[in-house]
Amino acid sequence: MTQKNIPWYMNAVFYEVHIRAYCDSNNDGIGDIPGLISKLDYIKNLGVDCIWILPSYPSPLKDDGYDIADYYGVHPDYGTLEDLQRLINEAHQRGLRIITDLVLNHTSDQHPWFQQSRSDPNSKYRDYYVWSETDKKYQDARIIFLDTEKSNWAFDEKAGLYFWHRFYTTQPDLNYDNPAVIEEMRQVMKFWLDMGIDGFRADAVPYLIEREGTNCENLPETHRILKDFRSYLDKNYKGKILLAEANQWPQDVLPYFGDEDEFHMGFHFPVMPRIFMALGKGDASPIHWIMAQTPTIPDYTQWCIFLRNHDELTLEMVTEEERQWMWEQYAPDPRMRLNLGIRRRLAPLLDNDLRKIMLANALLFSLPGAPIVYYGDEIGMGDNIWLFDRNGVRTPMQWDESDNAGFSSAEADELYAPVIDSNEFSYKTVNVAVQEKDPHSLLNQVRRLIEVRKAHPIFALGEYEFLAKEHTQCLSILRTHTNEQVLCLLNLTDMDQNLSLDLSKYAGKELVDLMTGKSQGVIAETTTFFQLDPFGFQWLFIK
């Protein structure tokens, strides 16, 4: 792949935005689409390529919009369809792409399809959902929202039957054995693609089909349906993407890329907790290990990698022992835990230590894949563990030190959620305006990281090789693409580290620090020595 024909998503940096939380334009206390539009220049200046907006459809909001009541509209809290069209256009005018969630697996129980399905056995919608006379089917399927749900079945009085749901009871699963459901979803895709949306983060894709005697995840029938969506996209909408949310081991995500005929991108879930393990233990082994479990993926597909998102920091893909360690280390207060995870933001997880936050970002950006930055993490926002469910990591964006952090002019008690205003994470000190002015702020350092990464597609496309694996206090990665090399050296400890590497292959070549542009000397014939500051990192271009 030459740098010219790289599909845009391969070398992209994504920014995840919750419209509710970003900016309130009409002062009702809830972020909205015009508010987001007013901040597009800020997003553009971050240097990212693509915005991922969380679901903005009409919804009773029992799962913050992942319970959709109408796939063809916009939640009145957020604005109108015209607003959304304007958002897409304005993003495009700035050279930003925009993708949104396609929630395939389930609808809200308020969706008219479900209402008709439960009320009328003769309705064509009866078969849109998974009904059963017994709740004993598919017992091998795990429960995902463990803290809330006791079963994947719920009894519906009206229908006199049980319906299947992998998430909240208020989110009945669609029946993908019914071709009419597949056709409905194709129409939903068409609607948004025709509006100009650049693709979809396809939610919860492993669970589309149920079969007795299986765990009802990743089934061949599910892959066939997803391939059908991809072929529809390819035929009609060039350059648009599908990103798979499959919270699975990498070898189980591999089939979601298919033969370049299923998803363009897939989240790499299990690398994420291991970045926190590596930082917490001062030990690179968890990263070495998970990358060894990560198969090569087809040429024109890409991993999506992230540190945090709008959900809990999931600990599904770690051992029981590792989970206990993560909980003890990162969620000492039980309120910080949710399901099999941790509901905290990046900065509080890393003790609000700028060095560690930058190191975590640099580590993420050093790995193959397209990184996603979660709104607010670029300024080190805090969380509020007293809010229900995952709402504590979805609080209002902190723009400046004015009332309500510049998020809204409503009364403070009218905000959809309180702004963070206590201790070291208060919006009075942690906000965009303050950090814009400080060249050394997290915001400006993250910007620089994005800028450098974007300028060197080697980060996205290159091969990787771990060096000096025995020196586990540091993560040393050699990235190589065509004739270029970048050395990524990361010190995972709070002490100076002296690292010696055999780079004799490149003897005589100069090392240039990509973050500062400064020369770091010449590679030696035998061993080259490096000195890394506590929690420091260097990205060195071999010139």
Ligand code: BGC
């Ligand atoms: C989303 C969650 C949501 C769930 C059910 C996911 O994986 O990220 O926020 O609750 O799907 O739709």
